[in-house]
Amino acid sequence: MASAHAIPSLDEEFEFTADSKRRLMIGIGAGVALVAIGAYLLASGVGSHETHVVHEAGAGAHEGGGHHAYKWTNRLWANVWLNAVYFAGASVIGMFFISYNYLAQAGWSSAFKRIPEALPAFLPFTGIAILAVFFLAGHDLFHWLNPALFDPSSAEFDPIINGKKGFLNMPFYLTRIVLYFALWYMMWRVIRNYSIQEDLEGGTEYYDKSIKLGTAFLLVFGVTSSTSAWDFVMSIDTHWFSTMFGWYTLASWHVTGLAIITLTVVSLKEKGYLKIVNESHLHDLGKFMFAFSIFWTYVWFAQFMLIYYANLPEETIYYRERFSGFGGIYKAPFFVTLFLNFVCPFLILMTRDAKRTYIILKLAAWCIIIGHYFDFYVNIMPGTVGEHGGFGPIEFGMILIFACGFIWSVSSQLTKANLIPKNHPMLVETLHHDI
C-alpha cells in the first residue's frame, strides 16, 4: 500500500449513555404530555358537539351524504398513523440501503454500514402502531372500510370503490400489512445476524450470503414499497389514484432515510466515533441526499404536472383539496414541503465544500427530515381529518414520542455491535476512499 497515512483503530464501542437515555425519556414524557394537552383541548373544544352525531351513526342510522362523522379522536389516530408510516419508511430504508450496497458490491459505504443496519430495529413498533390504529380507528380514517359502499342495495353504494374491492378489502389488506412488516423485519434480522457473525468469524462466506439476501430483499421491496404506499397513504383518498404514487412515496422515504443516516454519521463523528469515515464518505452521503432530493422533486412534479395538464376532475380534486380546500389550511404545508425538500437541499448542497462541512450537511439533513414529515402530513391529513386538521400540541407531541423512540431504538442497536464492521471484505477499500 503506497499511502502512508495511519489507519485508525477499528475497535469502536458505541456507548448509549445514561444521560442520553434520560433525555430521550424526558422527550417521550414531554410528547405524552403534549398529546394529552392536545387531546384535552380537542375533546373539550369543537369536538364535543360532533361526538354526539357519531353516537347516532354508530347506532345504525345512516344519514345521506356524509359517510363518517368526525370525532376528535380522528386527529389523534391520524397523527399516530402519520408518524408510524413516516418512521416505518425511514426504518426500512436502512435495510434498502444496505441491500443495494451489497448488490452493487459497494466498498465505500462499509465504513458506516452499522448505521443503516441499525434503523430497521424500529419496524415492529411502527407495525404495531399501524395495526393498532387500523383496528381501533380504521373505520374513521379509511372511507373504504364502510361496508355500505360495496352493497348495491344501499344508498351509499359507490361503483368506483366497489370496483376496487378485489384489492381494498379487509382480509387482503390486513394480510398485506402483516406481510410487509414480517418480511421487512425478518429479512433484516437475517442480514444483521450475518453482519455480526462476519465480525466474529471473518471470511467472505457471510458477504456472499448477504449479497444474495440483499438482492432478494430488493425484489421484495420493489413490490412492497409500492403496494405499501398505496395501502398506507393512497387508500385514504379512496377514489383518487396515481400510478406514480409508489415511486413517489419510495422517493420520499428513501431521501428521509439517507438524511437520517447522514445526520447519524455526522453526529457520531462529532462525538469522536467513526474515525475511519473521512471527508470523501461525507461528500458521497451529501451527493446521495442532493441527488435523491432532486429525484423526489422530479417524481412529485411529474405527478403534479400530469394531473394539472390533463385537468380531469377526479384527479385534480386531490390537489384542489390541498391547495384551497378545507379553508386553505393545507396550503402552507403544501409549499413548505416543496421548499424544504427541493429548494433547501438543492441550494445548500450544491457546492463541493458544502458536502464536506458538518454543519451544512446537518442543516440539509434536518431540512429533508422535517420536509418529508410535511410531505406525509400533506398526503395523509386532508383525507383523514379534513378541515379539522392543524398543527397543535397533538402533532408536536406525537412527533416527539416517535422520534425519541426511534432514536432510542437506533442507539440501542448501535451498542450491540462494533461500530466498524471489522471483517468486512471491502474494509480496505473504504479505508482508502478518496474522491
Next chain:
Amino acid sequence: MSDVNGNGKFLVGIYDDDDVVLSAVKEVKGAGVRIQEVYSPFPIHGLDVALGHPRSRLGIAAFLFGLSGTLTALALTYYTEGFDWPMIVGGKDSYSPVIYVPIIFELTVLFCALGMVGTFLISNGMGPTVKPLMYDLRTTDNKFAMAIDLSKNNIGEGDIEQILRKSGAAEVNIKQF
C-alpha cells in the same frame, strides 16, 4: 488549466508506471523543479493534488451555462405564450410557468452541456483547427510523460535531467515546439 499551449523547449521524462510517475511528481517538485504538466493514458488518482493544480472552476462555468439556459427558456416561453401570442389551452392560464418546467429543464441541460463541451475544447486547446501539442505520442498508449518547461526553471538542463532520471524516468527527451 490551459498550460498546454506551450512554446519553446521542453524536457520530457517518460515513465512506465502510474505509481512511479505519481511518486516522481512529488520527488521532482521537492527538488524545486517546476512541472508544466503530466500526461497519462488514463486518469491517475491523486495526481492533480500532487501537481498542486488549483481546483477546477468548471463547476462555476457549468452553473452559469445552466442558468443562462434557464433564463432563455423563461424568456422564450413568456415571450411566445404570455406576450406575443397568448393562447388558452384546456381552460388554464395562457402563461403558467408550471407547464413550461420541462422546457426550462431541458434548455438548462442543453445550454449546460453545449457550454461545457465548448469550455472543454477551448481550455484544452482542442478546437477544430488547432494542431494539438504532443509531448510524446506514446502517452495515448502505455507511457506516462512529465513535461518541464526549461524557460520557466532556473535549474540547468543537465541537473533537471539528473533529477528526472533519479525519480524513475525510463528516458528523458527534448521536445521543441
